[in-house]
Amino acid sequence: NAGVTQTPKFQVLKTGQSMTLQCAQDMNHNSMYWYRQDPGMGLRLIYYSASEGTTDKGEVPNGYNVSRLNKREFSLRLESAAPSQTSVYFCASSLGQGVRGEKLFFGSGTQLSVL
């Protein structure tokens, strides 16, 4: 069982470039999430998808778009990358049975640098 798989692991972009971060889970989870982690800031929720076909904004959605491609996959797109988006990005998933308190399973992260 791979769990939550993120690609790529590392990426360097120039300001203004676009890219998509990919995430897939093989645990048959309904809910998926994108977080960013910056030094001293903890993890901040960018977007989440409670179930296939739905997406909602989190705490810091500006500059990002997401697509819940199917139950397994949830991608994060940066249309025009900015240096402020330099961060480590984590994808996560949970059972998504509509009950509060489900634990999150995280991928290994993508380290993104925008120059």
Next chain:
Amino acid sequence: GQQVMQIPQYQHVQEGEDFTTYCNSSTTLSNIQWYKQRPGGHPVFLIQLVKSGEVKKQKRLTFQFGEAKKNSSLHITATQTTDVGTYFCADFSGGSNYKLTFGKGTLLTVNP
């Protein structure tokens, strides 16, 4: 902004010493979760506390939820080098079942 405040931000201990990190909120917390992130790794779920005054133990780790559900703590007894990492508390903000808001974390380093 952050719903949960976590202190201290950093803690360095000698191996064998105890360690405690605290999670505080001005509002009532719903379900407190604790995660551990090893250096260079990803967050891993440790435990969830739901009830007022709840205490749970995992070997040398003791987790507590305050009586008023406005604070929580993680205590490690006799730290080991394997305890190194950042410990995060997290709570579901705004009544959501999905918006898990993390504290900024406490980085624990252990001197062997």
